[in-house]
Amino acid sequence: MLAYLLKRLLLAAATMFAILLVSYLLLRLAPGDPTKTGVLGQDAGGSLASDRTQLGVNEALRKKLHLDKPIHEGFIIWLQAALHGDFGTSATVEPGRPVTEVIMSRLPVTLRLNLLAILLTYLLAIPIGIAAAWKPDSLFDRSSAVTMFMLYSLPVIWVGLVPHAAALRGLLCAAGDLSGVCRIRRNRPLHQRQHD
Numbered sequence: 001m002l003a004y005l006l007k008r009l010l011l012a013a014a015t016m017f018a019i020l021l022v023s024y025l026l027l028r029l030a031p032g033d034p035t036k037t038g039v040l041g042q043d044a045g046g047s048l049a050s051d052r053t054q055l056g057v058n059e060a061l062r063k064k065l066h067l068d069k070p071i072h073e074g075f076i077i078w079l080q081a082a083l084h085g086d087f088g089t090s091a092t093v094e095p096g097r098p099v100t101e102v103i104m105s106r107l108p109v110t111l112r113l114n115l116l117a118i119l120l121t122y123l124l125a126i127p128i129g130i131a132a133a134w135k136p137d138s139l140f141d142r143s144s145a146v147t148m149f150m151l152y153s154l155p156v157i158w159v160g161l162v163p164h165a166a167a168l169r170g171l172l173c174a175a176g177d178l179s180g181v182c183r184i185r186r187n188r189p190l191h192q193r194q195h196d
Contacts, residue, residue, distance in 0.1 A: 020082060024075050028067070035061045113157055120163055 027034055035058040061067075065088075066074040081088070087099035094102055125148065132141040 020079060021075070024078055025071075028071050028074065033058070033062075035065075035067070110157075113161055116163060117157065 066077045069077070085100055087103075090097050090099050090102050128144050128148070132144045135141060
């Protein structure tokens with residue numbers, strides 16, 4: 001058991017390293033200068049004076065992001081900062097705010113949705129699995145297997161988001177086409193009461 005856990009931890013560390021390496025290489029090896037794209041630097045087009053000012057801003061940004069160093073040196077500096085929790089400042093989501101703060105501000109909602117998805121998965125999977133095992137090779141067994149494989153292919157966050165949205169809207173009226181059906185089912189008794 002300990003050997004298995006150690007193997008999984010090493011695999012997770014190698015996967016994380018590969019993700020960090022690919023992320024860094026995508027920034028460095030992409031065509032063009034990332035400081036001139038308007039994503040990392042501001043596009044100030046126009047006069048010659050603004051072009052000279054923009055060149056100074058771009059050069060300062062290149063030094064700040066260590067883009068002026070060779071790729072391997074820049075990656076080591078970036079990796080050390082990332083391992084200490086410093087992912088830099090956001091350029092697009094909330095410009096100028098530290099990325100760690102942006103992540104932490106969104107983490108509670110992400111955790112809540114993932115926990116809801118996991119809870120829903122177990123609340124559905126265990127009873128359905130028991131019922132399917134009770135009558136093997138039945139229509140219910142086969143249809144539940146197909147349905148569960150389809151649900152398994154959906155992103156976890158989506159599986160958590162749909163019931164969350166449904167709970168906010170009331171019963172299952174948030175599920176697109178079902179909203180019309182829910183309105184009809186809700187309005188029919190009201191319509192019948194009015195005629196009585």
